[in-house]
Amino acid sequence: MGWLIQILVNAVVLLIIARFFSGFEVDGFMAALLASFILAIVNLIVKPILVVLTLPITILSLGLFLFVINAIVLMLTQALMGSAFNIDGFGLAIIAAIIFAILSALIHSFIVDPITKR
Numbered sequence: 001m002g003w004l005i006q007i008l009v010n011a012v013v014l015l016i017i018a019r020f021f022s023g024f025e026v027d028g029f030m031a032a033l034l035a036s037f038i039l040a041i042v043n044l045i046v047k048p049i050l051v052v053l054t055l056p057i058t059i060l061s062l063g064l065f066l067f068v069i070n071a072i073v074l075m076l077t078q079a080l081m082g083s084a085f086n087i088d089g090f091g092l093a094i095i096a097a098i099i100f101a102i103l104s105a106l107i108h109s110f111i112v113d114p115i116t117k118r
Helices: 002-020 028-053 055-060 065-084 090-116
Strands: 024-026 085-087
Touching: 002 024, 002 028, 002 090, 024 028, 028 055, 028 065, 028 085, 055 065, 065 085, 065 090, 085 090
Parallel strands: none
Antiparallel strands: 024 085
């Protein structure tokens, strides 16, 4: 049940980011839901490999390089989705990764966690 909530939250966050940035496009809620599902799979499989391979850079940057890894994961998701999910450039992907992390944390702490703890 927790993974389903996470996928729904990620889909909502993708739609929010797409609303504010013209170079970040998602073709509706179903495309955002599919992108969120693919993002979860890529986070499960590819992200740990990238984190281990870039561990020295991540340590030297005090963890800030993780945003670059998240941007790579977003770009990989975009490549797998095709035209339904589009990000115009790596710089926008880094900004989107930062905003994605912040919005996801806020939604979980203020909405999801209070509801699930009842």
